[in-house]
Amino acid sequence: MKKVSFVQSNNQRHWVGNGFPVRSVFSYNDRAAEFSPFLLLDYAGPATFEPTTERKGVGEHPHRGFETVTIVYDGEVEHRDSTGGGGIIGPGDVQWMTAAGGLVHEEFHGPNFAKTGGAFEMAQLWVNLPAKHKLAEPGYQGIANAQIPHVELPDGAGSLRVIAGDYNGTRGAARTFSPVNVWDVTLKAGSRATFRVPDGYTTAVFVMRGGIAIADGKTVGEADIAVLERSGDEFEIEATADTKLLILNGEPFAEPVVGYGPFVMNSRREIEQAITDFQNGKMGRIAVHV
Ligand code: MN
Secondary structure (H helix, E strand, O other): OOOEEEEEEOOOEEEEOOOEEEEEEEEOOOOHHHHOOEEEEEEEEEEEEOOOOOOOEEEEEEEEOEEEEEEEEEOOEEEEEOOOOEEEEOOOOEEEEEOOOOEEEEEEEOHHHHHHOEEEEEEEEEEEOOHHHOOOOOEEEEEOHHHOOEEEOHHHOEEEEEEEOEEOOEEOOEOOOOOEEEEEEEEOOOOEEEEEOOOOOEEEEEEEEOOEEEOOOEEEOOOEEEEEOOOOOEEEEEEOOOEEEEEEEEOOOOOOOEEEOOEEEOOHHHHHHHHHHHHOOOOOOOOOOO
């Protein structure tokens, strides 16, 4: 059985644009190696928004060198990018955007949600790309809730959605560049579940709602993330309340992580190149609204 390596908390919220009240759960600025291949997790909400005619969110900005994965739990997010990718996603839907060689995008509340207001909750995960794929073609996977395989856990413990990778032979919905498992898990209070993962991979368990005791009995509360030791291929979670989790598992890369805002590369030189390419318009522009 795997043991807990460390637990990280952050209850400070900051605004991303004027639409996303975010807690930074982890970031590559801190412990990049321990979280590899994951770079960052921002958890936005739960929050309530009033009806508005204003566009709330973040305007045009670039990314290069990784993928952004947006999972909506409540509310609606609209995305457009310079490759022509885009869409509106609602509760249960996921957008898996491959920035890779570079693109420009915008992220706003969806128009229907803005009009009605209401509960808003989402998470955005950044997944690193191996050095050899950092300059690959950008891409966009809009994944509807109905396309995501849903698995009932043994003994009525709860359920699991395979967003990416594999869960006990059930293949996830998203295509990935390196081995990554992203599981969206719901557990009933008092239940226990055992999860099998490849030995040597990074495993992080983020508690969105509720609370758990994990591995050797360590308790993990709301908005906390537990990182498990790499060795071992199994861990057990006991839900101490009705719980929602995001389990992240992936093969770590032994490559340097050098980031600057929206660019994450392997060296300073590649960051400077990214800035120059963006300034010269090489990451494109978003088509003007008509
Ligand atoms: Mn972005």
